[in-house]
Amino acid sequence: MRFVIIGGDAAGMSAASRAKRMQPDTEVIVLEKTEDVSYSACGMPYNIADADREVEDLVVRKAEVFRQKQGIDLFTGYRAEAIDPVNRTVTGTIVDNGEPFRFVYDRLLIATGGRPIIPDLPGFDLPGVLALKSLEDGRRIKSFIRNQSVKKAVIAGMGYIGLEMAEALRERNIAVDMVKPRPDLLPWMHRDLAAIVEKELIDNQVGLHAGCTITGIEKNADGLNVVCEDRSLSADMVLAAIGIRPNSELAADAGIETGINDAISVNRHLQTSDEAIYAAGDCADAVHVVTGEKTWIPLALRANRAGWAVADNVCGRPTALEGVAGTSVFKVFNLEVARTGLSLAEARRADFEPVEVVIKSRSRAHAHPGAQTIRVNLVGDTRSGRLLGAQMVGPEGVAHRINAVAVALHNRMTAAGFSQTDLAYAPPFSPVWDPLLTAANQLLKKV
Amino acid sequence: MRFVIIGGDAAGMSAASRAKRMQPDTEVIVLEKTEDVSYSACGMPYNIADADREVEDLVVRKAEVFRQKQGIDLFTGYRAEAIDPVNRTVTGTIVDNGEPFRFVYDRLLIATGGRPIIPDLPGFDLPGVLALKSLEDGRRIKSFIRNQSVKKAVIAGMGYIGLEMAEALRERNIAVDMVKPRPDLLPWMHRDLAAIVEKELIDNQVGLHAGCTITGIEKNADGLNVVCEDRSLSADMVLAAIGIRPNSELAADAGIETGINDAISVNRHLQTSDEAIYAAGDCADAVHVVTGEKTWIPLALRANRAGWAVADNVCGRPTALEGVAGTSVFKVFNLEVARTGLSLAEARRADFEPVEVVIKSRSRAHAHPGAQTIRVNLVGDTRSGRLLGAQMVGPEGVAHRINAVAVALHNRMTAAGFSQTDLAYAPPFSPVWDPLLTAANQLLKKV
Incomplete structure (x- = not known):
């Protein structure tokens, strides 16, 4: 065959x-x-962050x-x-x-x-306007940064690749501005959680220009000019990370x-x-x-x-895939950001009757040194009691925690069922009630 | 009422x-x-580790x-x-x-x-022989360390409280010997995983005396003497952490x-x-x-x-608890150790027909800096295909990962079902195939 x-x-x-x-x-x-x-x-953003590592x-x-x-x-x-x-x-x-x-x-x-989606606008074909998908793209970005001594970059788009690249470029002491047409950073995210991500970007000197529509890119004596309706951003390199x-x-x-x-x-x-x-x-x-x-x-x-x-x-071994829960995680500077399942808006669009909670908890036990704030958003369905999705943001203890909810979603678990799960506790890793359980207990009052 | x-x-x-x-x-x-x-x-071991913190x-x-x-x-x-x-x-x-x-x-x-179980043996009532359960125990240990300038301690027992206390005492520059009658450290653990914990203890200068039965504790001029059948260990303080x-x-x-x-x-x-x-x-x-x-x-x-x-x-709101999955996690020096569900031996005793796998994976993606080795043990039932338990050891990415399996156990998931779950991936946090999925894929070949 x-x-x-x-x-x-x-x-x-x-x-x-x-x-x-x-x-x-x-x-x-x-x-x-x-x-x-x-x-x-x-792995490309992390490779690009390190000038000494080979793309290979x-x-x-x-x-x-x-x-x-x-x-x-x-x-x-x-x-x-x-x-x-x-x-x-x-x-x-x-x-x-x-x-x-x-x-x-x-x-x-x-x-x-x-x-990568490249907008059909003037200047997106100029040298120095790059995208990131293939390994060849990675080589191109890395050699452009090196050969052109890039000091300033504009990233078009604020999705997770854009955010990972913002961190990578800041690692290399490149000034970064990010531009997107819609007003909300990470529109799928609960606003309280998105605000934490936004603060992390600002704290790391990333210029955020949400609500700015790019009309084109121009070449000037020094490099490039990203022209928006109401402002213009100069750059040595432009990264198209729109999606x-x-x-x-x-x-x-x-x-x-x-x-x-x-x-x-x-x-x-x-x-x-x-x-x-x-x-x-x-x-x-x-x-x-x-x-x-x-x-x-x-x-x-x-x-x-x-x-x-x-x-x-x-090869003759029939295999059916169950599907995806929409689990994803990314790192942005010192934050871990994760999600699985549906946001409230997505749940509404999918004809659930959803409610949500947002809670603040801690990454470690009461009085344990080094504890950080973790924010959890949980979405549940009032009709069936089902858990529909989770989002989490925090400096630690987020990336792997989301998996517990992903597994719950695969099992079509109710919020009540999830709230009874026996999650791990030890002071360096969690409060007695895991942040997810605290959120589930709150959600239970609503579903 | x-x-x-x-x-x-x-x-x-x-x-x-x-x-x-x-x-x-x-x-x-x-x-x-x-x-x-x-x-x-x-939280007591972590409090005891820090001389400057109040027990309160x-x-x-x-x-x-x-x-x-x-x-x-x-x-x-x-x-x-x-x-x-x-x-x-x-x-x-x-x-x-x-x-x-x-x-x-x-x-x-x-x-x-x-x-705490205190053995009915001579000397376990001597001053300086302490146990750890109540806050008062914590105060007593902390003031004993301070007042008696404890330099050497013997811990009877090698369970997780003993291990956490070994770390706490080493933090305070106290020499630690641990003693237990049975030969195996953490007998519920897969031997390959227990060996990693053992090495971590040895690397942190903890003296391990497994297979040593204590016959009593004696007072001597300098302090205490923990007498075993074949050896004798001197100590300023003895901690009974048998269970x-x-x-x-x-x-x-x-x-x-x-x-x-x-x-x-x-x-x-x-x-x-x-x-x-x-x-x-x-x-x-x-x-x-x-x-x-x-x-x-x-x-x-x-x-x-x-x-x-x-x-x-x-209060008139009937509530039934589903039960426990046996999830637990502890930290021992730079290792995270976690389990949920049954070990192979426990599964046999519970009349399953279990098989197990042990795999080595990494805590971060291919070529991502700082990746560490994670070991995973998964147990499944050949009769039903059910996942029965997991154990994990590694320097990072263990504590919260175990929760995904805990949720799977609450749902009586099969190994096949679990292997299809959509777990989070990003290079700083995981290989593409999460270590748990790699283990599940291996287990699938056996169940």
């Missing part, structure tokens, strides 16, 4: 490795348009290892350009020499990932169904509307375990997990 | 406060034999607050000595003046806690049923065999959510939670 995979990062290489391991006689062909495979894209550190497994040790036919520099579902072929161009290629498949995996979108055009052009956020629609077995064609990773959608509806949350764990599940299905 | 409570710590004062808050016209009487109420016993820092709420602000009739120095279930009375002695007292109750809560047992005699003498570990048997509503009498905290048992059987795990969260539930039940 010939299993062809388009895209050689998280989902693609996970599927390739697992398929070859499960069923060594499967011919596994991976077509990757760049020269980079299997790297930790999420982020490579998890080298192409040679896949080829020689694992027996995967990995073609880098092969750009897939068309899928023919009737004749089960993928065609494209070899980047280096412009030669065409054509592969026949029995099973196909589309793992084309996503790409990403799924690379689903190849699939759509082949008549494969796309849906939410233009991501490729897949069933729980990761099959697209063509049953011989799978999709996984940032290009594909998933089911949200709280709503039961389709969602598009491009994150690394689900890409890896979906890659594995595709391999299982292709 | 008159609600009498024997014992003024976690369970007792939680019940008292909540009952008074829920139903202010309830007469709430608390009888506490010491002068201390509502303190963080778990550990008091969460002062007696006056309960009396004046909350309207609780709190009698300190009142030692309850007998319960008469027929006439619904509690009698005892006022410690200060030896006068008798007698209270009639409508509902009674026994929250008498536990006490605790429930203070259930008062209940047993009144004909109230006791069970596992001689703890007072309670139903899910915290009622004893006499329906007007409740028991909560370290003196009472609980249901284990994994086995469905009775268990006795004296820990602070369940004491507080049970106190609340008793108040709810007494």
